[in-house]
Amino acid sequence: MTEAAINLDESSLKLTDLVSAVGGVDVSYCYQCGKCATGCPVAYEMDLVPTQLIHAIQLGVTDLVYKSKTMWLCAGCLTCTTRCPQEIDIAEALSTIKILMAREGGTPQVPDVLKFNRSFVQNLNWFGRIYELGMVGMLKLRTGKFAQDMAMGMKMLKKDKFHLLPRIRGGSAVHQIFKRVKKQEKP
Amino acid sequence: MKYGYYPGCSLHSTGQEFDKSFKAVCHKLGVELVELEKWVCCGASAVHNLSQLMAIALPMANLALLPEMELEEVVIPCASCFSRFKIAQHSVKTDKKLKRKVVEAIHRDCNDEAKVIHPLTIFSQKPLISQIPTHVERNLSGLKVACYYGCLLTRPPKITEFDVAEYPMTMDNVLRATGVTTVDWPYKTVCCGASFALSKPDIVVNLSHNVIQEAKLAGADAISVACPLCHANLDTRQDDMAKKYGTHPHLPILYFTQLMGLSFGISPAELYLHKHLTDVEKIFEKVGQPA
Ligand code: SF4
Ligand code: SF4
Numbered sequence: 337m338t339e340a341a342i343n344l345d346e347s348s349l350k351l352t353d354l355v356s357a358v359g360g361v362d363v364s365y366c367y368q369c370g371k372c373a374t375g376c377p378v379a380y381e382m383d384l385v386p387t388q389l390i391h392a393i394q395l396g397v398t399d400l401v402y403k404s405k406t407m408w409l410c411a412g413c414l415t416c417t418t419r420c421p422q423e424i425d426i427a428e429a430l431s432t433i434k435i436l437m438a439r440e441g442g443t444p445q446v447p448d449v450l451k452f453n454r455s456f457v458q459n460l461n462w463f464g465r466i467y468e469l470g471m472v473g474m475l476k477l478r479t480g481k482f483a484q485d486m487a488m489g490m491k492m493l494k495k496d497k498f499h500l501l502p503r504i505r506g507g508s509a510v511h512q513i514f515k516r517v518k519k520q521e522k523p
Numbered sequence: 524m525k526y527g528y529y530p531g532c533s534l535h536s537t538g539q540e541f542d543k544s545f546k547a548v549c550h551k552l553g554v555e556l557v558e559l560e561k562w563v564c565c566g567a568s569a570v571h572n573l574s575q576l577m578a579i580a581l582p583m584a585n586l587a588l589l590p591e592m593e594l595e596e597v598v599i600p601c602a603s604c605f606s607r608f609k610i611a612q613h614s615v616k617t618d619k620k621l622k623r624k625v626v627e628a629i630h631r632d633c634n635d636e637a638k639v640i641h642p643l644t645i646f647s648q649k650p651l652i653s654q655i656p657t658h659v660e661r662n663l664s665g666l667k668v669a670c671y672y673g674c675l676l677t678r679p680p681k682i683t684e685f686d687v688a689e690y691p692m693t694m695d696n697v698l699r700a701t702g703v704t705t706v707d708w709p710y711k712t713v714c715c716g717a718s719f720a721l722s723k724p725d726i727v728v729n730l731s732h733n734v735i736q737e738a739k740l741a742g743a744d745a746i747s748v749a750c751p752l753c754h755a756n757l758d759t760r761q762d763d764m765a766k767k768y769g770t771h772p773h774l775p776i777l778y779f780t781q782l783m784g785l786s787f788g789i790s791p792a793e794l795y796l797h798k799h800l801t802d803v804e805k806i807f808e809k810v811g812q813p814a
Contacts, residue, residue: 359575360618377714377730411726412568413714414678418688434572452722456569464563465532510563513584516628517577 348396355393359432365422366390372416372426382406383445386416386426393429407433408446464510524651526640527594528556529585531604532564538601538751540795544780545600545642547794551658551787552651556598559588565607568718579621580628582611586639587631596638598645600780602750603718606675606683608639613682641676641685643749643779646697655700660788663703665809668782669743670694670705671734672712673753688712694749694779701786708741710734715756724763731756732764735772744809745775747782754778759800775803785813 356362366387373385382405384392389406407430416426437444444450534542549556562585571578586608589597599605615622616635626633646652677688686693689712695705715734716727735757738746748754758776765771776799784794791813796803807813 378726381726409723409726411674411714411717411719411730412571413674413717415674415714418679431572431575435575438573446723448722449719453569453572456567457573460564460566460570465535509561509584510581512630513580513628514577516630517574517580520624520627521574521576 342395342397344395351393351396351398351401354436355429355432358436359428361425361429361432363390363393363424363429365424366394366420367422369421371419371421375415375419377413377415378409378411381409386410386430390424390426390429393433401433402437402442403445405445406430408444408449461511461514464508524553524645525555525557525594526645527589527592527597528558529562529565529597529599529604529608530558531562531599531601532567533601533603533751537755540798541600541751541754541778541780544778544784544789544794547789548646548780548783548787549642551784551789552646552654554645554651557592557594559585559592559594559597561588565604567603567607571607576621576624576628578607579611579614580625582608583615583625583633583635584629584631586612586634586637587629589634589637596640598640598642600642600749601752602641602673602675603752605639605641606678609683612637612639641749643676643693643697644685646783647693652697652700655697655783656702658787659702661786661810661813663701663782663786663810665704666782666806667704667706667742667744667809668698668747669708669738669741669745670698670711670779671715671738671746671748671753671757673748673750674712674714674717676749677712694747698747698779698782701783703747703782703786705747706738706741706743708737708743710737713737715753717752717756724760727756728760728763728767731760732768732772735761735764735774739772739774743774745777745782745803745806747777747779749779761801773801773805775799775801775806777803777806785810 352364368387368391370387373379373387376386379385384404384406386406389401389404392400410427410430412427414427420426530542546556563581565585566578566581570581586597589595599608612635615625615633622633672691672694676685677683677691680688691711698705713734714730716730719726746757748757754776761772781794781796
Protein backbone atom coordinates (compact mmCIF):
# COMPACT_ATOMS: atom_id res chain seq x y z
CA MET A 337 0.00 0.00 0.00
CA THR A 338 1.24 3.49 -0.77
CA GLU A 339 1.26 6.23 1.79
CA ALA A 340 -1.24 9.04 1.39
CA ALA A 341 -2.51 11.81 3.61
CA ILE A 342 -5.99 11.26 5.03
CA ASN A 343 -7.88 14.47 5.64
CA LEU A 344 -10.07 14.30 8.70
CA ASP A 345 -13.06 16.53 9.22
CA GLU A 346 -16.59 16.16 10.55
CA SER A 347 -17.72 14.10 7.57
CA SER A 348 -15.11 11.47 8.49
CA LEU A 349 -17.48 10.17 11.15
CA LYS A 350 -20.20 9.44 8.61
CA LEU A 351 -19.15 5.86 7.91
CA THR A 352 -18.85 5.00 11.61
CA ASP A 353 -22.35 6.40 12.14
CA LEU A 354 -23.75 4.51 9.16
CA VAL A 355 -22.33 1.19 10.37
CA SER A 356 -23.80 1.90 13.78
CA ALA A 357 -27.24 2.83 12.37
CA VAL A 358 -27.51 -0.10 9.93
CA GLY A 359 -25.65 -2.83 11.80
CA GLY A 360 -25.87 -1.65 15.40
CA VAL A 361 -22.08 -1.83 15.86
CA ASP A 362 -20.13 1.14 17.20
CA VAL A 363 -16.56 0.76 15.94
CA SER A 364 -15.44 3.98 17.65
CA TYR A 365 -14.64 1.94 20.78
CA CYS A 366 -11.80 0.16 18.98
CA TYR A 367 -8.36 1.06 20.37
CA GLN A 368 -6.40 -0.89 17.75
CA CYS A 369 -5.04 -3.64 19.97
CA GLY A 370 -4.81 -6.04 17.03
CA LYS A 371 -6.40 -9.03 18.76
CA CYS A 372 -9.05 -9.47 16.07
CA ALA A 373 -6.39 -9.75 13.36
CA THR A 374 -4.23 -12.15 15.39
CA GLY A 375 -6.98 -14.72 15.77
CA CYS A 376 -8.52 -14.41 12.31
CA PRO A 377 -8.09 -17.67 10.35
CA VAL A 378 -8.40 -15.90 7.00
CA ALA A 379 -6.15 -12.90 7.75
CA TYR A 380 -3.46 -14.43 5.52
CA GLU A 381 -5.70 -13.87 2.46
CA MET A 382 -6.87 -10.37 3.34
CA ASP A 383 -5.50 -7.08 1.99
CA LEU A 384 -6.48 -5.24 5.19
CA VAL A 385 -6.57 -7.38 8.33
CA PRO A 386 -9.72 -6.86 10.45
CA THR A 387 -7.96 -4.36 12.75
CA GLN A 388 -7.00 -2.23 9.74
CA LEU A 389 -10.46 -2.40 8.23
CA ILE A 390 -12.02 -1.23 11.49
CA HIS A 391 -9.51 1.61 11.55
CA ALA A 392 -10.42 2.55 7.97
CA ILE A 393 -14.09 2.70 8.99
CA GLN A 394 -13.17 4.90 11.97
CA LEU A 395 -11.28 7.28 9.69
CA GLY A 396 -14.15 7.34 7.23
CA VAL A 397 -12.07 6.31 4.19
CA THR A 398 -15.06 4.75 2.49
CA ASP A 399 -13.18 4.12 -0.73
CA LEU A 400 -10.52 2.03 0.94
CA VAL A 401 -13.18 0.08 2.86
CA TYR A 402 -15.36 -0.69 -0.15
CA LYS A 403 -12.39 -1.67 -2.30
CA SER A 404 -11.08 -4.10 0.30
CA LYS A 405 -11.39 -7.86 -0.04
CA THR A 406 -11.54 -8.28 3.72
CA MET A 407 -15.28 -8.49 4.40
CA TRP A 408 -15.78 -10.80 1.42
CA LEU A 409 -13.15 -13.17 2.75
CA CYS A 410 -14.53 -13.22 6.29
CA ALA A 411 -15.66 -16.76 7.09
CA GLY A 412 -17.97 -15.57 9.86
CA CYS A 413 -16.22 -17.69 12.48
CA LEU A 414 -16.85 -15.04 15.19
CA THR A 415 -13.40 -15.48 16.76
CA CYS A 416 -12.78 -11.72 16.56
CA THR A 417 -16.20 -10.85 17.99
CA THR A 418 -15.68 -13.27 20.88
CA ARG A 419 -12.20 -12.04 21.76
CA CYS A 420 -12.43 -8.25 21.32
CA PRO A 421 -11.64 -6.63 24.69
CA GLN A 422 -13.88 -3.70 23.72
CA GLU A 423 -16.80 -6.03 22.95
CA ILE A 424 -17.09 -4.81 19.38
CA ASP A 425 -18.96 -7.19 17.09
CA ILE A 426 -16.37 -7.02 14.32
CA ALA A 427 -17.97 -9.77 12.23
CA GLU A 428 -21.26 -7.87 12.28
CA ALA A 429 -19.45 -4.68 11.21
CA LEU A 430 -18.01 -6.57 8.23
CA SER A 431 -21.46 -7.93 7.31
CA THR A 432 -22.84 -4.41 7.56
CA ILE A 433 -20.32 -3.19 4.99
CA LYS A 434 -21.47 -6.01 2.67
CA ILE A 435 -25.10 -5.01 3.19
CA LEU A 436 -24.28 -1.35 2.49
CA MET A 437 -22.41 -2.29 -0.68
CA ALA A 438 -25.22 -4.55 -1.89
CA ARG A 439 -27.68 -1.67 -1.33
CA GLU A 440 -25.52 0.89 -3.07
CA GLY A 441 -24.62 -1.41 -5.94
CA GLY A 442 -20.93 -1.46 -5.01
CA THR A 443 -18.63 -3.92 -6.80
CA PRO A 444 -17.11 -6.55 -4.50
CA GLN A 445 -13.45 -7.52 -4.96
CA VAL A 446 -14.38 -11.18 -4.47
CA PRO A 447 -17.48 -11.46 -6.67
CA ASP A 448 -18.07 -15.23 -6.16
CA VAL A 449 -19.06 -14.68 -2.55
CA LEU A 450 -21.81 -12.19 -3.40
CA LYS A 451 -22.96 -14.52 -6.21
CA PHE A 452 -23.19 -17.37 -3.74
CA ASN A 453 -25.20 -15.24 -1.28
CA ARG A 454 -27.58 -14.11 -4.03
CA SER A 455 -28.10 -17.67 -5.36
CA PHE A 456 -28.84 -18.83 -1.83
CA VAL A 457 -31.39 -16.11 -1.17
CA GLN A 458 -33.07 -16.62 -4.55
CA ASN A 459 -33.49 -20.33 -3.78
CA LEU A 460 -34.80 -19.58 -0.34
CA ASN A 461 -37.30 -17.09 -1.72
CA TRP A 462 -38.58 -19.68 -4.22
CA PHE A 463 -38.65 -22.81 -2.14
CA GLY A 464 -38.64 -21.75 1.53
CA ARG A 465 -35.92 -24.33 2.14
CA ILE A 466 -32.58 -24.70 0.41
CA TYR A 467 -32.67 -26.97 -2.59
CA GLU A 468 -28.95 -27.66 -2.82
CA LEU A 469 -28.68 -28.93 -6.38
CA GLY A 470 -30.66 -25.97 -7.67
CA MET A 471 -28.45 -23.61 -5.72
CA VAL A 472 -25.25 -25.20 -7.01
CA GLY A 473 -26.60 -24.97 -10.57
CA MET A 474 -27.50 -21.34 -10.16
CA LEU A 475 -24.12 -20.55 -8.64
CA LYS A 476 -22.38 -22.20 -11.60
CA LEU A 477 -24.47 -20.12 -14.01
CA ARG A 478 -23.56 -16.95 -12.15
CA THR A 479 -19.85 -17.66 -11.81
CA GLY A 480 -19.34 -19.60 -15.03
CA LYS A 481 -17.02 -21.98 -13.13
CA PHE A 482 -18.52 -25.26 -14.29
CA ALA A 483 -15.50 -27.49 -13.88
CA GLN A 484 -14.71 -26.41 -10.31
CA ASP A 485 -15.60 -29.17 -7.85
CA MET A 486 -17.16 -31.42 -10.51
CA ALA A 487 -15.32 -34.51 -9.23
CA MET A 488 -16.48 -33.93 -5.68
CA GLY A 489 -20.03 -33.18 -6.84
CA MET A 490 -20.21 -36.42 -8.82
CA LYS A 491 -19.01 -38.41 -5.80
CA MET A 492 -21.67 -36.77 -3.65
CA LEU A 493 -24.35 -37.52 -6.24
CA LYS A 494 -23.30 -41.16 -6.29
CA LYS A 495 -23.67 -41.28 -2.52
CA ASP A 496 -27.18 -39.89 -2.96
CA LYS A 497 -26.32 -36.84 -0.90
CA PHE A 498 -28.67 -34.47 -2.73
CA HIS A 499 -32.36 -34.56 -3.35
CA LEU A 500 -32.92 -34.37 -7.09
CA LEU A 501 -36.18 -32.48 -6.90
CA PRO A 502 -36.95 -29.48 -4.74
CA ARG A 503 -39.58 -29.98 -2.09
CA ILE A 504 -41.57 -26.81 -2.02
CA ARG A 505 -42.62 -26.30 1.57
CA GLY A 506 -43.04 -23.03 3.33
CA GLY A 507 -42.13 -21.26 0.08
CA SER A 508 -45.06 -18.90 0.26
CA ALA A 509 -44.53 -18.15 3.95
CA VAL A 510 -40.92 -17.14 3.28
CA HIS A 511 -41.93 -15.18 0.21
CA GLN A 512 -44.39 -13.16 2.32
CA ILE A 513 -41.74 -12.47 4.97
CA PHE A 514 -39.34 -11.33 2.23
CA LYS A 515 -41.92 -8.90 0.90
CA ARG A 516 -42.64 -7.42 4.32
CA VAL A 517 -38.91 -7.12 5.10
CA LYS A 518 -38.23 -5.35 1.79
CA LYS A 519 -41.04 -2.91 2.50
CA GLN A 520 -39.52 -1.99 5.87
CA GLU A 521 -36.00 -1.73 4.49
CA LYS A 522 -36.91 0.84 1.83
CA PRO A 523 -34.85 3.89 2.69
CA MET B 524 -38.48 -35.69 27.59
CA LYS B 525 -40.16 -34.09 24.58
CA TYR B 526 -38.55 -31.55 22.28
CA GLY B 527 -39.51 -29.72 19.14
CA TYR B 528 -37.04 -30.70 16.41
CA TYR B 529 -35.70 -28.26 13.82
CA PRO B 530 -33.62 -30.24 11.29
CA GLY B 531 -32.77 -27.37 8.91
CA CYS B 532 -31.96 -27.74 5.22
CA SER B 533 -28.68 -29.65 5.53
CA LEU B 534 -30.03 -32.44 7.70
CA HIS B 535 -32.62 -33.12 5.03
CA SER B 536 -30.01 -33.51 2.28
CA THR B 537 -26.19 -33.45 2.47
CA GLY B 538 -26.31 -34.04 6.24
CA GLN B 539 -28.85 -36.89 6.28
CA GLU B 540 -26.42 -38.99 8.33
CA PHE B 541 -26.68 -36.50 11.17
CA ASP B 542 -30.50 -36.58 11.07
CA LYS B 543 -30.71 -40.38 10.99
CA SER B 544 -28.10 -41.02 13.66
CA PHE B 545 -29.47 -38.29 15.93
CA LYS B 546 -32.96 -39.77 15.76
CA ALA B 547 -31.65 -43.30 16.38
CA VAL B 548 -29.70 -42.17 19.46
CA CYS B 549 -32.66 -40.21 20.85
CA HIS B 550 -34.86 -43.25 20.40
CA LYS B 551 -32.43 -45.34 22.48
CA LEU B 552 -32.20 -42.73 25.21
CA GLY B 553 -35.95 -42.10 25.40
CA VAL B 554 -35.75 -38.54 24.09
CA GLU B 555 -38.90 -37.76 22.12
CA LEU B 556 -38.60 -35.51 19.04
CA VAL B 557 -41.46 -33.74 17.29
CA GLU B 558 -40.38 -32.17 13.99
CA LEU B 559 -41.73 -28.63 13.45
CA GLU B 560 -43.80 -29.50 10.39
CA LYS B 561 -43.83 -26.12 8.74
CA TRP B 562 -40.20 -25.18 9.37
CA VAL B 563 -38.44 -22.93 6.88
CA CYS B 564 -34.76 -22.23 6.23
CA CYS B 565 -33.10 -20.11 8.95
CA GLY B 566 -31.20 -18.08 6.36
CA ALA B 567 -27.76 -19.45 7.30
CA SER B 568 -24.82 -17.12 6.72
CA ALA B 569 -25.91 -15.91 3.28
CA VAL B 570 -29.06 -13.99 4.20
CA HIS B 571 -27.27 -12.30 7.06
CA ASN B 572 -24.91 -10.73 4.52
CA LEU B 573 -27.77 -9.23 2.52
CA SER B 574 -30.37 -8.23 5.12
CA GLN B 575 -30.07 -8.10 8.89
CA LEU B 576 -33.83 -7.96 9.41
CA MET B 577 -34.44 -11.01 7.23
CA ALA B 578 -31.70 -12.90 9.08
CA ILE B 579 -33.48 -12.27 12.39
CA ALA B 580 -37.01 -12.75 11.03
CA LEU B 581 -36.46 -16.26 9.62
CA PRO B 582 -35.44 -17.98 12.89
CA MET B 583 -38.15 -16.07 14.75
CA ALA B 584 -40.74 -17.27 12.21
CA ASN B 585 -39.69 -20.82 13.06
CA LEU B 586 -39.83 -20.23 16.81
CA ALA B 587 -43.37 -18.88 16.36
CA LEU B 588 -44.37 -22.43 15.32
CA LEU B 589 -43.62 -23.80 18.80
CA PRO B 590 -46.67 -22.53 20.75
CA GLU B 591 -48.98 -23.82 17.98
CA MET B 592 -47.59 -27.28 18.68
CA GLU B 593 -47.63 -26.74 22.45
CA LEU B 594 -43.86 -27.00 22.67
CA GLU B 595 -41.51 -24.93 24.82
CA GLU B 596 -38.12 -26.20 23.73
CA VAL B 597 -36.57 -26.77 20.33
CA VAL B 598 -33.48 -28.88 19.68
CA ILE B 599 -31.25 -27.89 16.75
CA PRO B 600 -28.37 -30.24 15.79
CA CYS B 601 -26.87 -28.13 12.97
CA ALA B 602 -24.41 -25.74 14.64
CA SER B 603 -24.94 -23.14 11.95
CA CYS B 604 -28.74 -23.09 12.35
CA PHE B 605 -28.34 -23.23 16.14
CA SER B 606 -26.16 -20.12 16.03
CA ARG B 607 -28.60 -18.20 13.80
CA PHE B 608 -31.47 -18.98 16.20
CA LYS B 609 -29.48 -17.96 19.27
CA ILE B 610 -28.32 -14.71 17.68
CA ALA B 611 -31.86 -13.87 16.49
CA GLN B 612 -33.31 -14.48 19.93
CA HIS B 613 -30.60 -12.43 21.59
CA SER B 614 -31.13 -9.56 19.12
CA VAL B 615 -34.88 -9.24 19.66
CA LYS B 616 -34.44 -9.54 23.42
CA THR B 617 -31.98 -6.66 23.53
CA ASP B 618 -33.47 -4.39 20.85
CA LYS B 619 -37.13 -3.38 21.22
CA LYS B 620 -37.22 -1.50 17.94
CA LEU B 621 -35.89 -4.49 16.03
CA LYS B 622 -38.43 -6.71 17.78
CA ARG B 623 -41.28 -4.55 16.46
CA LYS B 624 -39.89 -4.80 12.93
CA VAL B 625 -39.61 -8.59 13.22
CA VAL B 626 -43.22 -8.89 14.43
CA GLU B 627 -44.27 -6.81 11.44
CA ALA B 628 -42.25 -9.05 9.09
CA ILE B 629 -43.44 -12.42 10.38
CA HIS B 630 -46.97 -11.32 11.32
CA ARG B 631 -46.67 -13.29 14.54
CA ASP B 632 -45.59 -12.65 18.10
CA CYS B 633 -41.88 -12.92 18.85
CA ASN B 634 -41.35 -16.10 20.82
CA ASP B 635 -38.16 -14.92 22.51
CA GLU B 636 -38.74 -17.05 25.60
CA ALA B 637 -38.52 -20.38 23.74
CA LYS B 638 -35.61 -22.52 24.85
CA VAL B 639 -33.23 -23.21 21.96
CA ILE B 640 -30.94 -26.09 22.81
CA HIS B 641 -28.24 -28.22 21.15
CA PRO B 642 -28.38 -32.06 21.38
CA LEU B 643 -24.99 -32.11 23.12
CA THR B 644 -26.42 -30.01 25.93
CA ILE B 645 -29.32 -32.44 26.33
CA PHE B 646 -27.04 -35.48 26.35
CA SER B 647 -24.50 -33.93 28.72
CA GLN B 648 -27.04 -32.98 31.38
CA LYS B 649 -27.91 -35.03 34.40
CA PRO B 650 -29.51 -37.50 34.67
CA LEU B 651 -29.14 -38.42 30.98
CA ILE B 652 -25.31 -38.43 30.95
CA SER B 653 -25.19 -40.94 33.79
CA GLN B 654 -27.65 -43.19 31.94
CA ILE B 655 -25.54 -43.28 28.77
CA PRO B 656 -23.12 -46.01 30.02
CA THR B 657 -26.07 -48.31 30.76
CA HIS B 658 -26.94 -48.34 27.03
CA VAL B 659 -23.44 -49.19 25.81
CA GLU B 660 -23.24 -52.52 23.99
CA ARG B 661 -19.97 -52.12 22.12
CA ASN B 662 -16.59 -51.25 23.52
CA LEU B 663 -15.14 -48.35 21.54
CA SER B 664 -12.32 -47.52 23.94
CA GLY B 665 -9.73 -48.56 21.35
CA LEU B 666 -10.79 -45.60 19.22
CA LYS B 667 -9.10 -42.25 19.72
CA VAL B 668 -11.29 -39.37 18.65
CA ALA B 669 -10.62 -35.64 18.29
CA CYS B 670 -13.78 -33.73 19.21
CA TYR B 671 -14.18 -30.83 16.79
CA TYR B 672 -16.68 -28.18 17.90
CA GLY B 673 -16.09 -25.73 15.08
CA CYS B 674 -16.99 -22.07 15.34
CA LEU B 675 -20.62 -21.57 15.93
CA LEU B 676 -21.56 -23.84 18.83
CA THR B 677 -19.41 -21.96 21.26
CA ARG B 678 -18.99 -18.47 19.83
CA PRO B 679 -19.82 -16.10 21.35
CA PRO B 680 -20.48 -17.99 24.61
CA LYS B 681 -22.66 -15.20 26.01
CA ILE B 682 -25.12 -15.78 23.18
CA THR B 683 -24.89 -19.50 22.44
CA GLU B 684 -24.89 -20.43 26.16
CA PHE B 685 -23.24 -23.72 25.22
CA ASP B 686 -19.76 -24.05 26.70
CA VAL B 687 -16.54 -22.01 26.93
CA ALA B 688 -15.18 -20.73 23.62
CA GLU B 689 -11.52 -21.74 23.67
CA TYR B 690 -11.51 -25.27 25.13
CA PRO B 691 -15.01 -26.76 25.36
CA MET B 692 -15.52 -30.25 26.85
CA THR B 693 -19.23 -31.01 26.34
CA MET B 694 -18.75 -33.33 23.35
CA ASP B 695 -15.73 -34.97 24.99
CA ASN B 696 -17.79 -35.69 28.10
CA VAL B 697 -20.68 -37.21 26.13
CA LEU B 698 -18.39 -39.41 24.03
CA ARG B 699 -16.34 -40.46 27.06
CA ALA B 700 -19.59 -41.58 28.69
CA THR B 701 -20.02 -44.00 25.76
CA GLY B 702 -16.50 -45.33 26.30
CA VAL B 703 -14.78 -43.57 23.37
CA THR B 704 -11.32 -42.18 24.10
CA THR B 705 -11.10 -38.46 23.26
CA VAL B 706 -7.80 -36.67 22.73
CA ASP B 707 -6.44 -33.38 24.01
CA TRP B 708 -5.78 -31.10 21.02
CA PRO B 709 -5.60 -27.36 20.33
CA TYR B 710 -7.89 -27.07 17.27
CA LYS B 711 -11.27 -27.81 18.86
CA THR B 712 -12.77 -24.47 17.84
CA VAL B 713 -10.51 -23.31 15.00
CA CYS B 714 -12.43 -22.51 11.79
CA CYS B 715 -12.62 -25.08 8.94
CA GLY B 716 -13.59 -22.52 6.29
CA ALA B 717 -17.27 -22.78 7.10
CA SER B 718 -19.61 -21.35 4.49
CA PHE B 719 -16.88 -20.96 1.86
CA ALA B 720 -17.50 -24.61 0.89
CA LEU B 721 -18.75 -23.55 -2.53
CA SER B 722 -17.61 -19.97 -3.04
CA LYS B 723 -13.95 -20.10 -1.93
CA PRO B 724 -12.87 -23.75 -1.89
CA ASP B 725 -9.15 -22.88 -1.78
CA ILE B 726 -9.61 -21.36 1.69
CA VAL B 727 -11.58 -24.41 2.84
CA VAL B 728 -8.91 -26.85 1.65
CA ASN B 729 -6.24 -24.88 3.50
CA LEU B 730 -8.08 -24.39 6.83
CA SER B 731 -9.62 -27.87 6.91
CA HIS B 732 -6.23 -29.40 6.17
CA ASN B 733 -4.82 -27.60 9.25
CA VAL B 734 -7.59 -29.06 11.41
CA ILE B 735 -7.01 -32.59 10.11
CA GLN B 736 -3.24 -32.34 10.52
CA GLU B 737 -3.59 -31.21 14.14
CA ALA B 738 -5.99 -34.08 14.90
CA LYS B 739 -3.50 -36.54 13.45
CA LEU B 740 -0.65 -35.01 15.44
CA ALA B 741 -2.70 -35.60 18.59
CA GLY B 742 -2.96 -39.27 17.62
CA ALA B 743 -6.64 -39.26 16.63
CA ASP B 744 -8.08 -42.11 14.51
CA ALA B 745 -11.10 -40.00 13.60
CA ILE B 746 -12.67 -36.57 14.05
CA SER B 747 -16.09 -36.18 15.59
CA VAL B 748 -18.21 -33.20 14.49
CA ALA B 749 -21.51 -31.54 15.38
CA CYS B 750 -22.13 -29.50 12.24
CA PRO B 751 -22.98 -30.49 8.66
CA LEU B 752 -20.83 -27.66 7.28
CA CYS B 753 -17.79 -28.80 9.25
CA HIS B 754 -18.53 -32.33 8.13
CA ALA B 755 -18.75 -31.40 4.46
CA ASN B 756 -15.51 -29.42 4.58
CA LEU B 757 -13.47 -32.03 6.46
CA ASP B 758 -14.95 -35.09 4.74
CA THR B 759 -15.33 -34.09 1.10
CA ARG B 760 -12.12 -32.07 0.66
CA GLN B 761 -9.57 -34.78 1.47
CA ASP B 762 -8.95 -35.58 -2.23
CA ASP B 763 -8.23 -31.89 -2.84
CA MET B 764 -5.88 -31.86 0.18
CA ALA B 765 -4.01 -34.80 -1.33
CA LYS B 766 -3.64 -32.86 -4.59
CA LYS B 767 -2.46 -29.70 -2.87
CA TYR B 768 -0.25 -31.14 -0.13
CA GLY B 769 0.90 -34.43 -1.61
CA THR B 770 -0.44 -36.88 0.97
CA HIS B 771 -3.99 -38.08 1.42
CA PRO B 772 -5.19 -37.66 5.02
CA HIS B 773 -7.62 -40.67 4.92
CA LEU B 774 -9.05 -39.55 8.25
CA PRO B 775 -12.65 -40.67 8.95
CA ILE B 776 -14.98 -37.80 9.87
CA LEU B 777 -18.07 -38.82 11.87
CA TYR B 778 -20.95 -37.09 13.56
CA PHE B 779 -20.82 -37.51 17.34
CA THR B 780 -24.26 -39.09 17.12
CA GLN B 781 -22.86 -41.82 14.82
CA LEU B 782 -20.22 -42.68 17.41
CA MET B 783 -22.82 -42.74 20.17
CA GLY B 784 -25.01 -44.97 18.00
CA LEU B 785 -22.13 -47.38 17.29
CA SER B 786 -21.44 -47.72 20.99
CA PHE B 787 -25.15 -48.43 21.60
CA GLY B 788 -24.90 -51.33 19.15
CA ILE B 789 -26.92 -49.64 16.38
CA SER B 790 -25.94 -50.96 12.93
CA PRO B 791 -23.63 -48.88 10.66
CA ALA B 792 -26.33 -48.97 7.96
CA GLU B 793 -28.91 -47.42 10.26
CA LEU B 794 -26.38 -44.74 11.19
CA TYR B 795 -25.70 -44.00 7.49
CA LEU B 796 -21.97 -44.55 7.91
CA HIS B 797 -21.69 -45.46 4.20
CA LYS B 798 -22.71 -41.92 3.18
CA HIS B 799 -19.35 -40.34 3.89
CA LEU B 800 -16.90 -39.65 1.07
CA THR B 801 -13.86 -40.53 3.19
CA ASP B 802 -13.88 -44.23 4.02
CA VAL B 803 -14.73 -44.97 7.66
CA GLU B 804 -13.63 -48.62 7.45
CA LYS B 805 -10.42 -47.72 9.33
CA ILE B 806 -12.27 -47.26 12.60
CA PHE B 807 -13.36 -50.91 12.56
CA GLU B 808 -9.70 -51.92 12.41
CA LYS B 809 -9.47 -50.35 15.87
CA VAL B 810 -12.69 -51.63 17.44
CA GLY B 811 -13.46 -54.81 15.45
CA GLN B 812 -16.15 -55.37 12.79
CA PRO B 813 -19.75 -54.86 13.89
CA ALA B 814 -21.74 -58.03 14.50
S1 SF4 C 1 -9.96 -6.68 18.99
FE1 SF4 C 1 -11.46 -4.99 19.20
S2 SF4 C 1 -10.31 -3.28 20.14
FE2 SF4 C 1 -8.80 -4.79 19.42
S3 SF4 C 1 -8.24 -4.05 17.34
FE3 SF4 C 1 -9.90 -5.53 17.07
S4 SF4 C 1 -11.80 -4.29 17.08
FE4 SF4 C 1 -10.16 -3.01 17.93
S1 SF4 D 1 -15.39 -13.57 11.86
FE1 SF4 D 1 -14.33 -13.04 9.95
S2 SF4 D 1 -12.93 -11.39 10.49
FE2 SF4 D 1 -13.60 -12.33 12.42
S3 SF4 D 1 -11.98 -13.81 12.86
FE3 SF4 D 1 -13.58 -14.92 11.75
S4 SF4 D 1 -12.98 -14.82 9.57
FE4 SF4 D 1 -11.76 -13.27 10.70
